[in-house]
Amino acid sequence: MERRARGPVPLLVAALALLAVACVRVEIQRTTAEPEHTVPTPVRRATVSTPPAEPVAPPRRSAPEAGSASRALFRLRMPPATAIAITRLGIDVPVVEVASVKDERGWYWPVPREAAAHLAGTANPGEPGNIAITGHVDTEQGPGVFWRLLEVKPGDEVTVWSAAGTFVYRVTEIQVVPESDRSVLRQTDYEVLTLVTCIPDGRYDRRLVVRAEPVRPAVAQQH
Secondary structure: OOOOEOOOOHHHHOOOOOOOOOOOOOOOOOOOOOOOOOOOOEOOOOOOOOOOOOEEOOOOOOOOOOOHHHOOOOEEOOOOEEEEEEHHHOEEEEEEEEOOEEEOOEEEEOOOOOOEEEEEOEOOOOOOEEEEEEOOOEEOOEEOOOHHHHHOOOOOEEEEEEOOEEEEEEEEEEEEEEOOOHHHHOOEOOEEEEEEEEOOOOOOOEEEEEEEEEEEEEEOOOO
């Protein structure tokens, strides 16, 4: 079955203009207008709490099917990621969910320095869709949580934990894109994990984008 990308999630569209991913050394331009059309930029420690999972009702049918009472009537969203690890690279860090926020200078993504950030509005582990997680490549104090992501190779395993269990992905694609490339955040109709950080070349205007696909179902194991 052909995989088709869908348009960006509405919550992302509202924050895709002034933003780039995981660069603390880049000065961020801000506007008072609601942004659009660029990859997000983390700049501050997250203070946004993770919202609870909510059931989503399916479209109504003209008449109930026989036995439908015994079937699930709601599609329950999976819980967000709480930790991520790439064992070969020595990456093992917590994950917090971060929503874009606005202050007097404009929109920004409040990504913490000591954790990776799951971008609110993207899919959660175990759901169909694009699961977007970003992290700093470096900070004023030294290497960031995704510093060694620069060494990633195809075939590397990525483990993500959530309240639902443990999810394992395998790296299938590695690319470098300009910070303005919003395609990396587009939703999909299949499950894929997208990791994003900066290329630390002094300009911080390019992004390392790592795609990974699930290799086995979740197991009930907490991190």
